[in-house]
Amino acid sequence: MRAITISEPGGPETLTWAEVPDPVAGPGEVLVEVAAAGVNRADVLQRQGNYSPPPGASPYPGLECGGRIAALGEGVTGWAVGDEVCALLSGGGYAERVAVPAGQLLPIPAGCDTVTAAALPEVVCTVWSTVFMGAGLRAGETLLVHGGASGIGTVAIQLAKAFGARVAVTAGSAEKLERCAELGADVLINYRERDFAEELADGADVVLDIMGAKYLARNIRALATDGRLVIIGFQGGVKAELDLRSLLVKRATITSASLRARPPEGKAEIVAAVREHVWPLLADSRLSPVIDRTLPLADAAEAHRALESSAHTGKILLTR
Template sequence: MRAIAIETPGGPEVLTPVTMPRPQPQAGEVLIKVAAAGVNRPDLLQRQGTYPPPPGASPLPGLEVAGVIVAVGDGVAPTRIGERVCALTPGGGYAEYAAAPEGHCLPVPAALSMIEAAALPEGAFTVWGNVFDRGRLQPGETLLIHGGTSGIGSLAIQMAKAHGTAVLVTVGSDEKAAAARALGADHVINYRTEDFGLKTLEATQGRGADVILDMVGGPYIQRNIDCAAVEGRIVFIAFQGGSSAEVDFRKVMMRRLTLTGTTLRPQSIAAKTRLAAALTETVWPWVEKGLIRPQIYRVFPLAEAAAAHALLESGEPIGKIVLGLE
């Protein structure tokens, strides 16, 4: 099969087209003929050598795919062969074939193309696990999303609105502000020209945000605490601005805040299977109703994965970048 390998840690140029044997599905796994694969920031970190795959996972990058099941491992019903699925993978998505645990596969929604479906799993698992599971977002509450037009941010806006919550987002340009509003954001804050903490308090009449989804960290950590509501939950999923900060914890105590976060890839198969079940029950019906649709910024052929990485690193995209294999 054709695939994209990481020749050595480094920039986008180290992504190398290769030919290699297709994987064999192990017990509890399915083999997917990949039609499209999502490109995510963890892929960039793996390419740079700072986010290695978990033990036993494919060394190839790629954490989400869409395609057709063409083979199954022991313990998986052969009747699954031929199913159109999108799947969360532990690695290996940048290839013509990828293996995934059966429980991490979700049906391709009828309303979506394979390209769109490939842009769903990583974001949907991440948003559900952090905003809804750990963050316990409830209808009527307020969610503040940093990076509101990223792949995860654009999906989080739509999922939160479908859930009946108010949404505030931070963005870095007028173009991204317009995109966030089009997705349903109630308040959009340009972090380059406005203080997101003050604007959050203004938008909530001084109450603050009930849940904050942060992929920046660093200088945002204290500012998140300052604009969180009483009993608020601050959830970290990345630290693009740094993973350390000097923090005054008195407001954490006084407002009874919860600071938490997760990384998705190292979680157990069982934990991710539970997330998949929750998505099937709650989020997939929203997708079928048209309340959620992945925002596709650009599609590259598999061989141009390096260009896809360079574009994602630029910070330009609004929504997701996808590799198309058909």
């Protein structure tokens, strides 16, 4: 088959469309014929040499895909060859085929095809496992989402609103904030013009943060009493100082999460919860994937440049 390989750590130009060995579905796995793959910040980090695949995972980038089952490994039940699915992956989505544990499969949801469904598994599983399973966001609480117009952000807004929360977002342009408002965001903050910590002082019950060090102290300032800060990215650096008294005063909690490194059984638990609680929202249009653009798989370098420019809203997809 053909896949996107990384010739060496570096810029987008290191992504190469090449012939590679065909994957094989092992016990408990299925082989998926890929129709489309989602592009995520983690893929950029892997390309740069800063985020290696976990042991045993495909070396090719791509943490989610949509497609059709081509083969079943030993012991797989509940799925059949020809089923249309999307999947949460540990790697290998930027390819014509990928092997994936059966517990990480989801049926194509209502209103989607195998291409649009590729925009869902990584971002939905990330938001559900962190904001709801981990931080326990409840109806009536306020969620602050940094990067509200990103793939993660557009899903987080819709899910939080569907479960009765108030949503505040940060973004860097009026156009992006307008799109966040269309998705249901209640408080719109242009981080280039206003300080979110001042706007939301003592107001956010949960903060979903992609920035890391740069925002740490201000995130704590923005938290309500008993607030929960969830860090899922480090676009603003990895080292910061924090006055621990600010945590004690608010009884605040800081957690972090990485979906990729979880064991298969942990991912299967999250996928099952998403199927139960989130998939019905797609059927009644309370959640819809936001897709900025699609590009051919062979043009993965262009997709990475678009992602790194931060000019997109929602997801960028690579298609066969």
